[in-house]
Amino acid sequence: MPPTIKDVAKKAGVSTATVSLVIHDEKRISPLTKRRVRKAIQELNYRPSRAARGLVTRRTQNIGYVLTEDHFRRTEPFYTNIFLGTEFEAREHDFYILVNTIPTEFSGQDCLPRFVKENNVDGIIIAGKVPLKLLECLEPYHLPIVFVDYYPPFGEHSAVLIDNLAGGRLATEELIRNGHKKIGFIAADMEHPSIFDRSQGYRMALEKNGIAYSTDQIITCKGIPDRESGYKCAQALHEKAPQISALFACNDAMAIGALKFFREAGVNVPDDISIIGFDDVTADLYSRPPLSSIRVQKEEMGVEAVRTITELINSKDQRPKKIVVPVELVLRESIKKIN
Amino acid sequence: MPPTIKDVAKKAGVSTATVSLVIHDEKRISPLTKRRVRKAIQELNYRPSRAARGLVTRRTQNIGYVLTEDHFRRTEPFYTNIFLGTEFEAREHDFYILVNTIPTEFSGQDCLPRFVKENNVDGIIIAGKVPLKLLECLEPYHLPIVFVDYYPPFGEHSAVLIDNLAGGRLATEELIRNGHKKIGFIAADMEHPSIFDRSQGYRMALEKNGIAYSTDQIITCKGIPDRESGYKCAQALHEKAPQISALFACNDAMAIGALKFFREAGVNVPDDISIIGFDDVTADLYSRPPLSSIRVQKEEMGVEAVRTITELINSKDQRPKKIVVPVELVLRESIKKIN
DNA sequence: TCCACTTAGTTAAACGATTAACTAAACAGT
């Protein structure tokens, strides 16, 4: 059996209360006593029991990480990397992360994450777009919530977001700098704020450079922005606007799908068409040709999410806070200069 | 505040002990009382506090999931899918999964998973190959352990393993069935039992079909079996044994790397060389050409791991138990029949 | 000397479950 606070108290010759006060570094304990107690803790390799502590403080020291099942299963390890970041940062704050996927078609109470129903978390991180119904069902629990890479259309919330607008501009401007004027755009799920902002960055970049923005060079579709939809959108765009010399895909998954389409259609990348994606998932490196993209610091987003949620948990100040993480251009071989 | 057992007791007009006994479905409570208590539980939406329960039962109802950092970061979501399986099954057994990555170069005590040091798990699942030093450091904690897709060279342990031998045979026999006789093999980290078994399956298939097994057609390297090592091994094999008409790669990551090499070397797959991998990660679908592989039920492995560890946790019978999950051939376009 | 304050602790109740030990009532057998 692991040692308890009593063992420490006995060894140090003080009461258990004193040990507890030392652990919390209260000033009313003399430095000398503190040293004695700390030594005893060391020697016994004592760690306070989370259960006992949780019972009296009414805190679980757990954070929930919620995402839809298909986000988790997706080939590109985007949300998985964010998760890894949360796990690292959680250690610093003495929290554990509990993961729970929810079905993509969320249907009320039953689908609520287990740790919510069981009151087993002090706050939750919601990664990626989730059904609004989930947020409704979450309401009555009054848990602090931080969104990551998504922001619901109603209400005021804390969130860690990508600078999608800047990223969209950066990507488009890079194509323009390489001489491209006929630049297509493909996307899925334009209701997703992140995707929408990327399209706005695309638009701003065009207009700022005196290039007309036109829906003739855009193909969007419903559903999730994965490789398959990238393939289909590229195909549709190729028929609709064969004249384009460059393409901005709303994310790498779609860009990789587009790459596949062009390869099959005998359109050479980058000789015939330049392509840039968004997210910089590692799969880019092994696509043919390696894909230029907009890098997002995924682990860093996880870190910020944990910082934000712990602040929310630890203070009574519940004002929502938004953090926008910067993006960065990553050039590989999928873009070619034209005159 | 969530309702406590006292609230339920009061509402149902019984003692808290009775409520507890009802929750555990003890036979000494009459059906009538049980119904009354259950109704109260329902109406109050009561859930026992894990902290309080854990304090008296000395159980955390948590399971640790340990893997090295690079396994987690790897592009192929192999261990991530296993994790998803554990999460699903954990719900059935009322456990939570706590994830902890360990550094790939493990250096003793400090690197031990946090939940181990803090006694915050009842057992752990170790996924993939881990440093032996970790196992040493884990020893004194006497935690039930289940290995997944790895088996340490010393001692007797419980494990959930892939049928690598059968898979290696299946892959090689498929190449043979397509008329291939000069079949190469590439692998990294042959000390890994899974990789070694795959090579043995390859050997068995050859010998069973009267084809000489020869190291002339094999290239192995140190390090992890990733795309990069696949590229290099394919390159080395191409120089050493240009005559081969087919290649079995020890996993898909290496197969994809090999694909890249052959593409660059102007060797057409499958016209000039047929390739088969192992694991069936989703990236296969988007490789060019789509890769034939040996499918492994990853989520199922996670499920079995949780079943095994909970059995270990709940019973005094600590006899190690091994589960071998079957594999299955998946044919895509990377194999061509020759005469 | 007396009182008020500060310092450095201690005492004991509480958190919310579980469970061993107990009890009261009903029943059975002789």
Added chain:
DNA sequence: ACTGTTTAGTTAATCGTTTAACTAAGTGGA
């Protein structure tokens, strides 16, 4: 009628912390 057993609960201790309230000793000022 008495004893023993079964049934259906209850009582109370316990798990390992935290923390409000208390205390005893020392300090300082008038």
